Amino acid sequence: MKxxxxxxxxxxxxxxxxxxxSTLVAKNELMAxxxxxxxxxxxxxxKSGRSFTKAGIPILVIMKETADLSTVDATLTKxxxxxxxxxxxTTTANTSQVAIRAFLTEKKVAFRPFxxxxxxxxxxxxxxxxxxxxxxxxVASIVG
Numbered sequence: 001m002k003x004x005x006x007x008x009x010x011x012x013x014x015x016x017x018x019x020x021x022s023t024l025v026a027k028n029e030l031m032a033x034x035x036x037x038x039x040x041x042x043x044x045x046x047k048s049g050r051s052f053t054k055a056g057i058p059i060l061v062i063m064k065e066t067a068d069l070s071t072v073d074a075t076l077t078k079x080x081x082x083x084x085x086x087x088x089x090t091t092t093a094n095t096s097q098v099a100i101r102a103f104l105t106e107k108k109v110a111f112r113p114f115x116x117x118x119x120x121x122x123x124x125x126x127x128x129x130x131x132x133x134x135x136x137x138x139v140a141s142i143v144g
Contacts, residue, residue: 089118
């Protein structure tokens with residue numbers, strides 16, 4: 001009886017390892033194919049209990065372009081420096097997000113642009129959209 005339980009436990013362990021191992025391999029292959037997609041995105045998809053192809057999860061799309069704040073004169077007053085930083089950040093976000101905003105609008109995807117960090121936030125993104133965003137040159141990373 002003990003020997004049978006031992007074999008049954010071993011068989012269960014092997015089947016579990018094969019099932020979960022293949023799932024992890026598939027995710028790692030997707031991660032390697034889309035290195036811009038953060039692990040948190042895959043975690044949210046898994047946690048949501050939805051398949052990767054049907055999920056609608058919130059994501060942050062971080063843009064590649066960043067504002068060059070080194071041009072702000074450190075000798076200026078706090079208010080003037082603050083205004084210069086604000087101008088640089090908003091100008092960078094507004095110019096670098098034009099194409100992605102048009103892309104998302106065309107696809108009828110709701111998004112919210114940000115300028116402090118040059119990014120757009122999507123409340124619901126599915127696997128196809130996430131892959132399309134990761135393939136864009138103007139996107140640095142996608143996190144959940």
